[in-house]
Amino acid sequence: xxxxxxxxxxxxxxxxxxxxxxxxxxxxxxxxxxxxxxxxxxxxxxxxxxxxxxxxxxxxxxxxxxxxxxxxxxxxxxxxxxxxxxxxxxxxxxxxxxxxxxxxxxxxxxxxxxxxxxxxxxxxxxxxxxxxxxxxxxxxxxxxxxxxxxxxxxxxxxxxxxxxxxxxxxxxxxxxxxxxxxxxxxxxxxxxxx
Numbered sequence: 001x002x003x004x005x006x007x008x009x010x011x012x013x014x015x016x017x018x019x020x021x022x023x024x025x026x027x028x029x030x031x032x033x034x035x036x037x038x039x040x041x042x043x044x045x046x047x048x049x050x051x052x053x054x055x056x057x058x059x060x061x062x063x064x065x066x067x068x069x070x071x072x073x074x075x076x077x078x079x080x081x082x083x084x085x086x087x088x089x090x091x092x093x094x095x096x097x098x099x100x101x102x103x104x105x106x107x108x109x110x111x112x113x114x115x116x117x118x119x120x121x122x123x124x125x126x127x128x129x130x131x132x133x134x135x136x137x138x139x140x141x142x143x144x145x146x147x148x149x150x151x152x153x154x155x156x157x158x159x160x161x162x163x164x165x166x167x168x169x170x171x172x173x174x175x176x177x178x179x180x181x182x183x184x185x186x187x188x189x190x191x192x193x194x
Contacts, residue, residue, distance in 0.1 A: 020065075060091045
């Protein structure tokens with residue numbers, strides 16, 4: 001007998017701006033999805049093509065966002081784990097096992113779970129969750145780019161590129177920035193928060 005498992009992953013932990021987004025996915029063994037892989041191994045077009053297929057074929061999926069203010073309040077690790085907890089809680093059917101990408105399990109979850117380092121390369125349910133988390137987050141960052149185009153979030157998605165750090169130096173912070181993150185000067189000579 002097969003165990004009903006949910007894969008869980010997040011996107012956006014290392015960003016300077018935007019939410020951390022977690023997804024949980026229960027795949028349907030009778031409706032396999034070809035080409036599933038870790039979202040970091042796929043290009044943007046491949047991820048975007050897989051997203052509706054995952055959503056249509058999965059037995060259940062859920063996505064949860066935690067914004068910068070909460071990230072600053074509880075820290076990025078706790079925000080990531082909370083987003084995963086809430087995404088699992090939003091699933092329309094209860095899994096018997098949670099496969100979590102990384103080295104930490106989800107606190108306060110009463111379902112058996114296993115943390116798997118590089119799980120998004122080993123388990124299709126985690127790969128599917130990584131794709132959903134990444135595409136939903138990228139879509140959000142592209143949308144807020146319109147409001148703050150000088151940060152070029154449609155391209156860097158909030159990650160600490162030299163261009164993004166330079167824009168912070170010249171333009172300052174927005175409500176979408178994580179204020180507790182240490183940001184280095186684009187020339188890596190000055191720590192803005194030291």
